[in-house]
Ligand SMILES: Cc1cc2nc3c(=O)[nH]c(=O)nc-3n(C[C@H](O)[C@H](O)[C@H](O)COP(=O)(O)OP(=O)(O)OC[C@H]3O[C@@H](n4cnc5c(N)ncnc54)[C@H](O)[C@@H]3O)c2cc1C
């Protein structure tokens with residue numbers, strides 16, 4: 001049996017446990033913390049106690065028996081600079097399917113400052129409930145307050161599954177949450193489904209640069225958590241007639257407790273970022289010199305596409321690192337990827353080979369890029385790419 | 399300034415395949431390298447050491463042969479290197495890896511800064527860095543592409559983080575854990591002297607008994623996740639090579655791409 005006690009000699013009566021307890025189970029009596037019947041042995045108080053005056057003993061079996069208490073599928077609703085990340089809507093789409101297969105509810109988890117309208121968006125995309133924390137501390141994303149908010153919500157409401165976008169924000173913060181809760185987290189999944197027998201979440205993801213796929217379970221702890229690669233799950237339809245419940249909670253953290261401070265955001269001068277782009281035009285060493293990225297940019301502009309690059313061009317200083325596609329750059333999954341003067345080294349392919357349609361333009365007929373290309377053109381990019389730009393201009397009336 | 403850098407030995411992933419018969423990983427003949435992102439982590443440690451007068455401790459958790467990556471780190475200028483190695487660590491997922499490494503980092507003690515790579519190219523999880531920071535209860539700054547300033551007196555660090563749509567400037571209290579991306583620096587090569595020195599080095603090994611950890615939380619036993627199957631991804635075959643002169647192929651391609659109805 002789990003047991004929790006307060007070492008009365010150590011307790012200073014500071015009250016931090018009382019504030020933190022997600023269940024309101026702790027009160028101060030004569031300047032000593034007293035833990036009441038509402039306690040679920042979650043351990044939140046143990047962590048915040050500055051003098052280690054609370055002792056929790058938990059046996060393995062207690063954790064297992066608890067599993068039945070966990071229900072519902074949660075999606076973390078990520079937003080940055082006033083806009084919900086598309087991946088959050090995609091996750092509500094796959095989350096709907098998971099919830100239906102288990103027979104439970106689909107919920108959103110939303111944190112921020114003055115973003116209650118986003119709860120409506122989550123509901124329009126299928127969430128039945130949205131758990132929401134509003135606090136000025138949460139204005140700009142920072143790991144500590146976001147992780148704290150998520151941990152408190154998860155401990156209180158016990159979701160069975162929590163999924164996050166595998167974005168910089170989602171990956172930054174989910175690792176923190178999973179560590180605190182002591183549950184599994186599967187990174188960068190490209191497939192999620194429910195095992196029909198056990199009802200466990202089957203999490204499928206690429207590893208070793210996409211050379212193998214692995215299916216991963218989290219059999220003994222809850223919630224089961226994954227980050228999911230953007231643009232893999234289909235975007236569900238929005239339906240503004242849907243209704244849902246918004247449940248507000250408080251953060252219970254002061255600015256002084258946060259050890260990081262947001263100073264500034266410098267927007268990239270890229271018109272479209274490569275991770276979100278539907279169309280990417282990429283250039284490689286075949287461009288010969290940095291100025292020649294112009295031909296790539298011109299085509300990209302006509303198509304409303306983002307500009308990508310191979311590592312060879314980034315290392316040569318022709319274009320900034322944020323454009324690099326591949327194993328040591330970004331993984332992208334556009335509808336159309338146009339590779340110009342890129343040989344198709346395996347490390348480059350690792351970052352783009354799941355694109356829906358790949359076009360390769362290369363003068364070497366044996367270049368490995370043709371091995372993955374939907375359409376290949378063997379030829380000089382300096383003839384082909386400008387001709388493409390002109391033809392698209394005509395077709396699009398630009 | 400006391401700096402620790404966590405590095406991982408990884409297979410050169412481009413060579414890793416699945417044996418279609420046994421359905422297991424074929425690692426044979428696959429070369430092991432330092433995780434590329436961790437080379438930037440080591441270099442950043444060395445740059446900070448030179449600028450702020452400090453010491454750089456490099457550690458890796460892995461089997462005995464992981465010593466190779468430590469030798470490389472020593473050859474480029476790390477002050478001390480440690481191998482964290484024990485059968486008990488085997489089969490660790492990111493939770494148990496971060497837990498064991500945080501034990502080793504506690505043993506090092508009094509650190510101002512811990513540097514990890516953004517992610518390891520075998521697992522690609524990017525979870526171990528945040529896991530360590532959480533275990534040690536220190537702040538984390540991930541995807542760092544520039545250290546703007548270190549204020550040792552007030553124990554503050556200011557960095558730039560590379561996000562999808564731009565860069566974020568943030569400040570944190572030290573001790574802090576950062577994870578670094580490739581753009582942050584240009585790793586140096588070892589000198590001949592460094593290589594010779596490293597070859598002679600006797601690398602200290604820490605087992606589970608040497609670090610402050612609860613053994614139930616190590617390795618396979620301590621790992622919440624379980625890999626149940628591995629399989630080869632669907633191979634993507636080459637498609638169609640468009641034939642003809644430039645105007646012909648261009649017009650065929652434009653036709654095909656317009657059909658997808660994504661270009662407007
Ligand atoms: C650990 C590690 C990680 C790596 N990570 C990445 C990564 O994230 N991303 C990445 O891209 N690479 C990565 N690489 C590097 C990768 O192995 C290749 O070196 C790189 O992708 C090559 O870039 P490239 O195709 O532009 O250049 P090259 O291989 O030099 O290819 C240039 C191509 O252009 C063609 N060409 C030349 N002139 C013309 C012309 N006028 N018209 C048409 N075609 C022309 C040539 O036929 C050739 O195929 C990594 C390598 C390692 C070891």
Ligand SMILES: Nc1ncnc2c1ncn2[C@@H]1O[C@H](COP(=O)(O)O)[C@@H](O)[C@H]1O
Pocket residue numbers: 404405406407433435436439457458459460492495499513514515516517518519521522523524525526527
């Ligand atoms: N076994 C290990 N030993 C030392 N450092 C590690 C180990 N595994 C991961 N790391 C560190 O954590 C980072 C992220 O790894 P990962 O979460 O596995 O993608 C790596 O770049 C290393 O800095």
